[in-house]
Amino acid sequence: GEDVEQSLFLSVREGDSSVINCTYTDSSSTYLYWYKQEPGAGLQLLTYIFSNMDMKQDQRLTVLLNKKDKHLSLRIADTQTGDSAIYFCAVSFNSGNTPLVFGKGTRLSVIA
Amino acid sequence: DAGVIQSPRHEVTEMGQEVTLRCKPISGHDYLFWYRQTMMRGLELLIYFNNNVPIDDSGMPEDRFSAKMPNASFSTLKIQPSEPRDSAVYFCASRRATEAFFGQGTRLTVV
Numbered sequence: 001g002e003d004v005e006q007s008l009f010l011s012v013r014e015g016d017s018s019v020i021n022c023t024y025t026d027s028s029s030t031y032l033y034w035y036k037q038e039p040g041a042g043l044q045l046l047t048y049i050f051s052n053m054d055m056k057q058d059q060r061l062t063v064l065l066n067k068k069d070k071h072l073s074l075r076i077a078d079t080q081t082g083d084s085a086i087y088f089c090a091v092s093f094n095s096g097n098t099p100l101v102f103g104k105g106t107r108l109s110v111i112a
Numbered sequence: 113d114a115g116v117i118q119s120p121r122h123e124v125t126e127m128g129q130e131v132t133l134r135c136k137p138i139s140g141h142d143y144l145f146w147y148r149q150t151m152m153r154g155l156e157l158l159i160y161f162n163n164n165v166p167i168d169d170s171g172m173p174e175d176r177f178s179a180k181m182p183n184a185s186f187s188t189l190k191i192q193p194s195e196p197r198d199s200a201v202y203f204c205a206s207r208r209a210t211e212a213f214f215g216q217g218t219r220l221t222v223v
Contacts, residue, residue, distance in 0.1 A: 031210050042116075042203060042214040050210075088155070099145055099168075100212055104154040 002026040006089050006103035013111050018076040020106045022089030025070065029091040032065060033100060034074045037086045046074070046087075076108075084110045116215035118204050124221045130192040133218045136185055137206030145205040145212070146179055146189050155203075161187065194222045 003025040012018045035043040049056045049063045056063045062075040090100040117136040146158040159169040164181045181187040205214045
């Protein structure tokens, strides 16, 4: 089945850019997502990208997709302390009519 | 819309007791998912429904787990009997088209 891998931890200084990386195994993945989870809360959908796109930008967030290498990244510009959370990469295939498969999440710590 | 609503937010129960978790999906969403989150295993899909019909329950760990969706606005996940290893956060999510939204989760502790 599909496997999604992320590094577990990332620490950055406030004001710097954060880059969270994700790799996946299924080349037929059609939608790729980033979710954010704050302590004690559910998963908040941040953004997603369709597999025929290379990049998507939404305010401070930039998603890059390298389909050849099956690599997805999330860049957060001007990282703030409020961005400290766990970030999950998720993929679905079959035109999105299948459940999301999640990575284990990257814990982002922002140092003031 | 209020989003996906789960209840209770926290549940503490004794081993052997029956536990029922509830979910109200976002109106108009045709998919509903139940996930379980633990430190060791991350987010695991338990079961999902399309238009109230269970599609895949292969993630349900044992026969002690069951889920129903009697109508488009309500689903339950039941554990009977509960065991300490069932302690986790259980999430419900609903989806229409490409976007899936999660509830706040139910933190279950079985002692």
